[in-house]
Amino acid sequence: MSDRLHDAFAYRADEDNTRVLHVEDVPVPSIAQRLGTPFYCYASATMVDLYGRFAAALEGTRALICYALKANDNLAVIQSFARLGAGADVVSEGELRFARAAGVPAERIVFSGVGKTEAELAFALDEGILQFNVESAPELARLNAIALDKGLRAPIALRVNPDVAAATHDKVSTGRRHDKFGIALERIPALYAEAARLPGVTLMGLALHIGSQITELSPFETAITRVVELALRLKGQGLPLTRLDLGGGLGIDYGDDRPPSVKDYGALLSRLTAKLDIELAIEPGRALIGPAGLLVTRVVYLKEAGDRTFVIVDAAMNDMLRPALYGAEHPALPVAEPDPRAPQGPVDIVGPVCESADTFARDRLMPPLQPGELIAFGQAGAYGAVMASSYNRRPLVPEALVKGTAVATIRERWGYAEMLARERRPDWLA
Numbered sequence: 034m035s036d037r038l039h040d041a042f043a044y045r046a047d048e049d050n051t052r053v054l055h056v057e058d059v060p061v062p063s064i065a066q067r068l069g070t071p072f073y074c075y076a077s078a079t080m081v082d083l084y085g086r087f088a089a090a091l092e093g094t095r096a097l098i099c100y101a102l103k104a105n106d107n108l109a110v111i112q113s114f115a116r117l118g119a120g121a122d123v124v125s126e127g128e129l130r131f132a133r134a135a136g137v138p139a140e141r142i143v144f145s146g147v148g149k150t151e152a153e154l155a156f157a158l159d160e161g162i163l164q165f166n167v168e169s170a171p172e173l174a175r176l177n178a179i180a181l182d183k184g185l186r187a188p189i190a191l192r193v194n195p196d197v198a199a200a201t202h203d204k205v206s207t208g209r210r211h212d213k214f215g216i217a218l219e220r221i222p223a224l225y226a227e228a229a230r231l232p233g234v235t236l237m238g239l240a241l242h243i244g245s246q247i248t249e250l251s252p253f254e255t256a257i258t259r260v261v262e263l264a265l266r267l268k269g270q271g272l273p274l275t276r277l278d279l280g281g282g283l284g285i286d287y288g289d290d291r292p293p294s295v296k297d298y299g300a301l302l303s304r305l306t307a308k309l310d311i312e313l314a315i316e317p318g319r320a321l322i323g324p325a326g327l328l329v330t331r332v333v334y335l336k337e338a339g340d341r342t343f344v345i346v347d348a349a350m351n352d353m354l355r356p357a358l359y360g361a362e363h364p365a366l367p368v369a370e371p372d373p374r375a376p377q378g379p380v381d382i383v384g385p386v387c388e389s390a391d392t393f394a395r396d397r398l399m400p401p402l403q404p405g406e407l408i409a410f411g412q413a414g415a416y417g418a419v420m421a422s423s424y425n426r427r428p429l430v431p432e433a434l435v436k437g438t439a440v441a442t443i444r445e446r447w448g449y450a451e452m453l454a455r456e457r458r459p460d461w462l463a
């Protein structure tokens with residue numbers, strides 16, 4: 034089953050000659066011993082490999098790979114991509130600050146999002162970022178005013194809503210007419226011409242992002258084709274256009290998905306934009322960090338109820354929300370390599386939180402499991418730790434980064450004392 038995971042994850046013999054799941058050269062149980070469970074851990078080698086695939090796929094174009102921080106905003110993760118040459122796609126002042134703290138140069142940062150506040154726009158202007166992806170006429174007006182006030186010009190792209198259904202989960206589709214993102218395609222020419230006249234902005238081009246976990250090339254092809262046609266029209270009218278930001282969204286394999294390769298995705302982008310001969314930016318998140326992460330948890334109890342067997346683990350929806358939010362399922366691997374002859378049976382893998390949605394897998398075929406055993410959820414590097422909370426007063430989950438034989442704790446588990454210390458009681462309760 035580990036063949037679904039990146040090569041950095043494999044069953045190998047540990048020091049005691051027991052075959053266990055490794056992250057690069059580190060046995061998973063040794064990280065569990067150090068951090069306790071549950072925890073996330075990431076393989077540096079996978080990040081390097083995946084970034085390299087994007088860079089290779091876009092060779093020959095003038096493309097900047099802006100890692101979408103929303104997928105995983107741990108400082109060490111951002112810094113790992115920054116070291117490889119990545120820029121950043123941010124959607125808040127917090128993400129912008131983290132990108133800068135991780136060493137991403139401001140001139141490699143694009144700022145997306147429908148609700149950028151005045152304070153966020155001002156902060157990003159002062160930082161001198163590469164581009165604001167403007168998502169509405171009011172945002173354009175506000176950014177222009179703030180920039181004028183500061184005696185600056187804001188480099189902008191207008192984000193196009195191309196009205197394309199991305200064949201993905203409803204909650205991660207962003208490019209349909211009724212989605213809140215971007216500006217309707219037919220409204221762009223007028224707004225673009227207006228933006229060209231504004232003294233507080235410099236018009237760089239157009240931006241696009243149609244959704245996430247997209248596992249076919251056709252929605253990308255349709256959307257990019259529409260945007261390239263639009264770009265050609267705008268250029269034909271003598272309007273400035275030097276960059277196209279094509280967003281992120283490339284899917285990964287959670288089990289039954291068969292996403293296109295990064296190579297084919299890159300080839301499509303190159304082909305569709307060739308006529309324009311301009312700078313490109315892309316904003317991959319999931320496809321860069323998803324396959325690099327595991328969420329490791331320990332079996333607490335086995336419980337038989339009716340005709341079901343529940344494997345109750347110590348990770349919960351507060352640690353990884355995707356199953357509860359999207360009905361997503363992740364590969365689940367026993368950390369101790371199962372005997373291939375062991376009979377497999379259907380189980381429900383559930384967490385301890387008081388919600389039925391706290392279910393990681395239903396009717397999953399697993400070999401026999403024992404309380405105390407470790408299970409690793411694969412493909413958990415993206416939209417995992419970032420969405421974690423302390424719901425049910427569970428301390429925020431820690432994260433580790435592996436590189437060869439080295440392990441670093443890159444976010445510590447919150448302590449109960451720390452959680453208590455952040456609370457304040459009003460005088461009237463004293």
Ligand SMILES: Cc1ncc(COP(=O)(O)O)c(C=O)c1O
Pocket residue numbers: 101103104122145146207242244245246280281282283316317318319320415
């Ligand atoms: C504007 C924007 N860019 C990039 C991304 C990253 O998407 P993904 O992680 O699917 O590559 C998102 C996420 O939905 C987004 O909203």
